[in-house]
Structures are given as C-alpha cells and as structure tokens.
Amino acid sequence: MSTAGIDRRTRRRQETIEEILDVAVELMEAEGVAALSLSAVARRLGMQPPSLYQYFPSKMAIYDALFQRGSELQRDAYRTALDSSPSQDPLEQLLVAATAFCRWCLEHQVLTQLMFWRTVPGFEPTPAAYAPALESLDDLRNHLQTMSDAGYLHPDAASDEGLALYTSMTAGLLSQQIANEPDASFEDGRFIRLLPVVLEMFYQRYAPTRGKK
Structure with a gap:
C-alpha cells in the first residue's frame, strides 16, 4: 500500500x-x-x-479523550490571552488570562464539568489526558512566581497553598455561575463578573508585605 x-x-x-x-x-x-x-x-x-x-x-475512553481535548483547548486559550495581552503589567496580564480562562469555561460548560467537577462516577483521566491540565497549573504557578519576583505578590502566592486558593476562588465563581445562570454571558453573569473582585482578594491575601510588622 x-x-x-x-x-x-x-x-x-x-x-x-x-x-x-x-x-x-x-x-x-x-x-x-x-x-x-x-x-x-x-x-x-x-x-x-x-x-x-x-x-x-469504552465510554470511559471517550470521557478520557474529551478531558484531554478540553484541557488542551483551555490551556491554549489561557496562553494565547497572556501572550497577546496589550499590557506589560503582571496584574493586568493575570486578569486578562483569568478572563480568557473563565470565558472558555462558560462557552464549553460540558467539558468544564468533566474537567473540574466529578460528574462521572468512577472516571479518572489517564496520565496522558491529565498532562495538559498539569501544564496549565505550571503556567499559573510561573505567572504568580513572576509577579512575586517583581514585587507584586508575596512569594507564598506561588506556593501549593497559593495555587489551591487561587483555583478554589475562580472555580467557585464558575460553579456558582454555571449552577445558577448557565445561559448568562460573561459580562452579564452576576457571579462571574466578580472575577476582578476575587483577584483583588487574592492580591490582598498575598500582598508583598504579608507577615511583616
């Protein structure tokens, strides 16, 4: 042949x-x-x-492929937004990237539920399918570390605790938005439009002067 x-x-x-x-x-x-x-x-x-x-x-194999597809698309949306940000200010860049992430999640709610909520009993993504999600976490950690190195945030912002808090806060907004107003736009959603407020709360938690008297 x-x-x-x-x-x-x-x-x-x-x-x-x-x-x-x-x-x-x-x-x-x-x-x-x-x-x-x-x-x-x-x-x-x-x-x-x-x-x-x-x-x-099997059905689980389809879920696995969808998990990988969604993770790759979400990762790429975040990276594209960060790379194309018109601002060089790390705080503004993070808002741009976080906005792109949340927009993607609202536009792909089925994949978002599969990726971030345990909606399928017994499903666990394979290491290959989960790899893009780990890359996204690394992207976030690297950006928070850059902000810390530049004096915008305390070093703890890029720690495991910092990542856990950041992802919990953003995931909480998405969960509330999808559960209560699944058809609302990013601009009109009464939960997701609080994203800048949530980021400000994160900045206050990890202010550069944290722990200093």
Whole structure:
C-alpha cells in the first residue's frame, strides 16, 4: 500500500474520532455529562456499536479523550490571552488570562464539568489526558512566581497553598455561575463578573508585605 493510502486512512480515522467526540459533547449537553451512551453516539453517527469500539473501547475512553481535548483547548486559550495581552503589567496580564480562562469555561460548560467537577462516577483521566491540565497549573504557578519576583505578590502566592486558593476562588465563581445562570454571558453573569473582585482578594491575601510588622 502506498504512503498516500496510509495517510488517507490515518486522516480519515482521525476525522471519525473527532466526529465521535463532537457528537458525544452534543449528547452530554442534552442528556447530562454522566448520561453519555455509546449506543446513542453510534446511532447519531449511523454506525453499529461494534464499529464504534474500533475507535473507543469504552465510554470511559471517550470521557478520557474529551478531558484531554478540553484541557488542551483551555490551556491554549489561557496562553494565547497572556501572550497577546496589550499590557506589560503582571496584574493586568493575570486578569486578562483569568478572563480568557473563565470565558472558555462558560462557552464549553460540558467539558468544564468533566474537567473540574466529578460528574462521572468512577472516571479518572489517564496520565496522558491529565498532562495538559498539569501544564496549565505550571503556567499559573510561573505567572504568580513572576509577579512575586517583581514585587507584586508575596512569594507564598506561588506556593501549593497559593495555587489551591487561587483555583478554589475562580472555580467557585464558575460553579456558582454555571449552577445558577448557565445561559448568562460573561459580562452579564452576576457571579462571574466578580472575577476582578476575587483577584483583588487574592492580591490582598498575598500582598508583598504579608507577615511583616
């Protein structure tokens, strides 16, 4: 078989995988994240369930692929916003990046629930699927460390405690927004628009003078 034939087969397989994942998201939006059914996915695609197993051996495998896809997209949205920020001020840059992160989460609520809430009993992402999420945490830690090095924040801001507090505060806003006003925009949502206030609270907690008398 020619290389061109192999490439076409590989490309077609990848296209089918992406189509399966797209349909899975549509069904999860309609029925709930934990209610995904392989049979329903197969029916929507016009294929028999055994054919679907050639691409994903189980429902958990689809969740795993979606977790990785979402983590990569969320990571890239954060990085793009940070790289394209018109300001060189680290405080403003963090707000820009945090805003991009929250916007992405509100625009992809099914993936957000899968990634940040334990909505599927028994599901744990594989190390490969979880790797982009760890990269996102490293991005955040590095930015907080940069802010600390520049004198904007206390060094503890980039500690494990600091990351836990930061992610808890932002995740709390997202959780409240999605639970109470899932259809509201970022600008209109009464919870998510408190993001600058939450960041200010974080800055106050880790002010450069923390612990000094």
